[in-house]
Amino acid sequence: MDLEFDARYDDFRSEVREFLSKHKPPKSLGVAEEEASGRITWLSLLIEHGYWARTIPEAYGGYGAPPDLLETVIMDEEFNRVGVARGFNAQGPSMLVPTLLTHGSEEQRKRWISPTMRGEIIWCQGYSEPGSGSDLASLQTSGTEDGDDFLLNGQKIWTSTADKAQMCFILVRTEPDAKKHEGISYVLLPMDTPGIEVQRLETMSGSIGENSFNQVFLTDVRVPRANVVGKRGEGWKIANTTLKHERSSLNANAEGTLLRLAKLMQKETIGGVPAMASPMYRDRLMKLQARALTMKHHGMRMLTCNLKGEPAGVAGLIVKLQNCQLSFDMAALAIDVMGELGALYDHTKYERERGYWQALSMFSLGLIIGGGTAQIQKNIIAEHGLGLPREPKPAKV
Amino acid sequence: MDFGLSEEQQLLEQTLRGFLAEHVPIERVRELRDADCPNDRSIWSALAELGFAGVLVPEAQNGSGLTLLDAALVAQALGHSATPSPFLASGIMAPMALATAGGTAADAWLEGIGSGDLVMGVAVTELFSVREGAGVQQRGGQLHGRAMMAVDACNANLLLVAIDSETFAVVKTDAAGLEITRLNTVDATRCTSEAVFEGVRPEAVFDGAGDAIRRMLEAGRIALAADALGACEAMIEQSVAYAKERKQFGRLIGSFQAVKHMCSEMIAELEPARSLLWYSAHSFDAMPEETPLLACHVLAHVSEIAREIASVSTQVHGGIGWTDEQNLHFWFKRIANARHLLGGPEHLRDQAAKLQGFAPAA
Numbered sequence: 196m197d198l199e200f201d202a203r204y205d206d207f208r209s210e211v212r213e214f215l216s217k218h219k220p221p222k223s224l225g226v227a228e229e230e231a232s233g234r235i236t237w238l239s240l241l242i243e244h245g246y247w248a249r250t251i252p253e254a255y256g257g258y259g260a261p262p263d264l265l266e267t268v269i270m271d272e273e274f275n276r277v278g279v280a281r282g283f284n285a286q287g288p289s290m291l292v293p294t295l296l297t298h299g300s301e302e303q304r305k306r307w308i309s310p311t312m313r314g315e316i317i318w319c320q321g322y323s324e325p326g327s328g329s330d331l332a333s334l335q336t337s338g339t340e341d342g343d344d345f346l347l348n349g350q351k352i353w354t355s356t357a358d359k360a361q362m363c364f365i366l367v368r369t370e371p372d373a374k375k376h377e378g379i380s381y382v383l384l385p386m387d388t389p390g391i392e393v394q395r396l397e398t399m400s401g402s403i404g405e406n407s408f409n410q411v412f413l414t415d416v417r418v419p420r421a422n423v424v425g426k427r428g429e430g431w432k433i434a435n436t437t438l439k440h441e442r443s444s445l446n447a448n449a450e451g452t453l454l455r456l457a458k459l460m461q462k463e464t465i466g467g468v469p470a471m472a473s474p475m476y477r478d479r480l481m482k483l484q485a486r487a488l489t490m491k492h493h494g495m496r497m498l499t500c501n502l503k504g505e506p507a508g509v510a511g512l513i514v515k516l517q518n519c520q521l522s523f524d525m526a527a528l529a530i531d532v533m534g535e536l537g538a539l540y541d542h543t544k545y546e547r548e549r550g551y552w553q554a555l556s557m558f559s560l561g562l563i564i565g566g567g568t569a570q571i572q573k574n575i576i577a578e579h580g581l582g583l584p585r586e587p588k589p590a591k592v
Numbered sequence: 593m594d595f596g597l598s599e600e601q602q603l604l605e606q607t608l609r610g611f612l613a614e615h616v617p618i619e620r621v622r623e624l625r626d627a628d629c630p631n632d633r634s635i636w637s638a639l640a641e642l643g644f645a646g647v648l649v650p651e652a653q654n655g656s657g658l659t660l661l662d663a664a665l666v667a668q669a670l671g672h673s674a675t676p677s678p679f680l681a682s683g684i685m686a687p688m689a690l691a692t693a694g695g696t697a698a699d700a701w702l703e704g705i706g707s708g709d710l711v712m713g714v715a716v717t718e719l720f721s722v723r724e725g726a727g728v729q730q731r732g733g734q735l736h737g738r739a740m741m742a743v744d745a746c747n748a749n750l751l752l753v754a755i756d757s758e759t760f761a762v763v764k765t766d767a768a769g770l771e772i773t774r775l776n777t778v779d780a781t782r783c784t785s786e787a788v789f790e791g792v793r794p795e796a797v798f799d800g801a802g803d804a805i806r807r808m809l810e811a812g813r814i815a816l817a818a819d820a821l822g823a824c825e826a827m828i829e830q831s832v833a834y835a836k837e838r839k840q841f842g843r844l845i846g847s848f849q850a851v852k853h854m855c856s857e858m859i860a861e862l863e864p865a866r867s868l869l870w871y872s873a874h875s876f877d878a879m880p881e882e883t884p885l886l887a888c889h890v891l892a893h894v895s896e897i898a899r900e901i902a903s904v905s906t907q908v909h910g911g912i913g914w915t916d917e918q919n920l921h922f923w924f925k926r927i928a929n930a931r932h933l934l935g936g937p938e939h940l941r942d943q944a945a946k947l948q949g950f951a952p953a954a
């Protein structure tokens with residue numbers, strides 16, 4: 196353990212504080228078209244100061260600092276304190292960029308990483324299909340060779356932000372005769388290519404929060420073979436890197452949410468008495484605080500493993516499972532504290548915090564399912580983390 | 593900049609776990625449950641010889657002067673092997689109180705404690721929970737009253753007894769007027785007793801020792817959490833191993849998803865708790881202002897997950913898990929006893945809330 200904050204870190208902390216006192220983020224930092232200019236200006240400013248894309252090489256548009264655990268902790272603490280998001284939690288920066296850094300060609304990295312980190316390009320993830328969710332490797336969307344291109348045909352579903360995205364990282368079957376896991380390629384697909392039709396699906400969270408969910412239909416969609424990441428047929432392996440990043444990036448800011456929940460409990464009154472004065476609610480808050488603390492420090496442990504390039508083993512596989520459930524449980528306490536008013540939504544009179552907690556509750560439920568359900572996570576933990584035997588294949592009938 | 597165990601700490605852990613696996617296998621623990629006191633002095637002497645009795649004893653008193661994180665790893669290894677030993681009282685709490693309070697008497701005892709020649713039990717329950725009208729008072733230079741659930745006292749030479757949150761005394765266990773009686777719990781691996789004081793003359797009284805008492809409790813709570821976490825580790829390891837060897841319906845039970853998910857849920861709780869344990873123990877030496885809150889949270893949280901892990905890992909074993917022969921219950925009961933030994937989860941969470949100004953201070 197070496198978590199000594201020497202003078203250099205004090206200076207760093209003051210710098211971050213000063214930055215945050217001088218600069219305000221845009222009102223909302225979403226993927227929508229109308230948010231684009233505010234988003235791009237803000238993210239570019241963050242990169243310039245090294246608070247975002249900090250360890251990404253300058254050649255790819257990052258800040259190029261060496262990895263440092265304490266700097267990361269300080270930035271997170273300071274941004275949390277003022278309730279400002281440190282960067283942009285979308286699928287491009289959190290999933291595509293790490294994948295390109297590991298598997299992309301030099302040309303692909305130069306071309307895509309910078310605009311993705313600056314929020315100029317919004318990406319969507321084209322993995323799931325109607326018949327292939329948990330069993331993703333059974334996917335059927337085909338990529339047929341045609342000169343220097345592939346022609347894509349098939350259907351994707353549950354594609355978040357496909358209606359707003361300029362690009363899609365998509366999995367398609369390019370080697371139909373290969374084994375299930377060996378016939379898939381990872382392709383970078385411009386969403387304005389002819390033959391792509393996006394249909395919106397309404398989500399349970401309705402009017403508030405990120406709720407863009409879509410089906411994507413592909414008919415003879417032409418994409419250059421040069422847009423394959425890594426080798427053809429290795430898409431499954433590469434997708435698993437992406438999923439790994441998706442799962443570890445779900446390191447929801449538990450501490451920030453807990454602070455917000457504690458504030459709510461001090462402000463919200465029942466019979467004129469703050470909810471915090473109730474031993475029942477308070478005990479639940481303290482239980483959640485302990486869990487939030489475990490995940491905060493577990494995050495530091497995982498970060499150390501990442502920075503040192505050491506495998507995290509089973510300790511890394513449990514992160515998504517634990518974080519999403521914690522987030523759901525924190526929202527549940529907030530809703531209970533607000534009691535009968537906790538169900539108010541759609542910016543109705545008396546609604547608290549513009550529906551934040553109901554939206555968080557539904558959003559966390561989505562995260563429990565998306566990117567590999569809780570049950571699939573438990574299978575992975577058991578089989579890959581603890582070495583328990585795989586399910587026997589059912590006999591062919 | 594590094595969140596994890598150092599190479600020295602990993603080595604310490606390996607050495608100790610290796611030693612315990614060889615010298616204190618579960619069969620030895622089973623033998624000790626019929627002893628008057630499970631804290632067998634030969635095991636303790638061997639541990640002392642390896643330097644573990646004096647982990648927290650300062651170097652000036654010939655101890656190893658290591659950090660609480662090192663000590664927590666020792667506690668965790670002892671929990672992992674369910675080893676009966678006076679480590680919690682004599683290895684953690686008493687040395688922490690004495691080293692913080694200081695003075696010549698304290699220094700002399702510290703030396704004896706570190707060498708393993710002296711064992712010091714602690715009687716502190718009444719600091720956080722008074723039952724049966726217990727409590728020890730000072731009158732005319734003598735101690736009167738009763739302390740419940742004193743830890744590691746019955747096979748000890750000395751007993752540290754808390755009088756209030758600012759004062760503690762040290763008495764000889766064979767002092768006139770002191771009667772120490774073992775109180776049997778479900779847990780045969782840890783010594784707890786009642787100490788009745790009828791005009792006992794103390795060897796020393798430490799006044800104005802609020803910091804020493806607070807640090808002693810914090811260290812004790814973190815070490816007890818480590819002990820319970822070690823017990824959880826052992827139970828999960830045994831469950832996973834059993835799931836890989838037991839067959840039903842013509843297949844290994846570990847291939848049943850229900851069994852897999854039981855195991856995954858246990859490990860998913862254990863690993864983040866380990867991270868919090870490391871940080872809490874580290875804070876004790878490096879960021880002591882953070883420790884009061886962390887010590888409450890880490891013990892309360894580990895107590896909660898440990899109860900569940902103790903139950904689920906027994907279920908993974910089916911009927912044999914419920915037998916005496918299988919041995920799993922030694923860990924189950926060690927976890928059960930630890931839960932309230934230094935303040936139960938409800939009390940600790942209440943303390944945590946008070947420390948943050950969320951609840952009116954008592």
Ligand SMILES: Cc1cc2nc3c(=O)[nH]c(=O)nc-3n(C[C@H](O)[C@H](O)[C@H](O)COP(=O)(O)OP(=O)(O)OC[C@H]3O[C@@H](n4cnc5c(N)ncnc54)[C@H](O)[C@@H]3O)c2cc1C
Nearest residue numbers: 320321322323328329353354355561564565566567568570
């Ligand atoms: C909020 C959200 C965002 C998403 N965003 C995207 C996106 O951007 N791009 C994308 O490609 N996909 C996205 N998805 C899809 C997501 O990855 C899938 O929904 C998920 O992998 C589950 O697949 P499924 O919906 O087909 O459910 P199914 O696989 O049909 O699962 C149904 C139930 O069966 C269980 N089950 C299935 N197989 C097993 C098994 N082997 N063992 C135990 N239980 C099993 C599941 O746990 C679940 O409870 C998103 C989903 C959500 C909820």
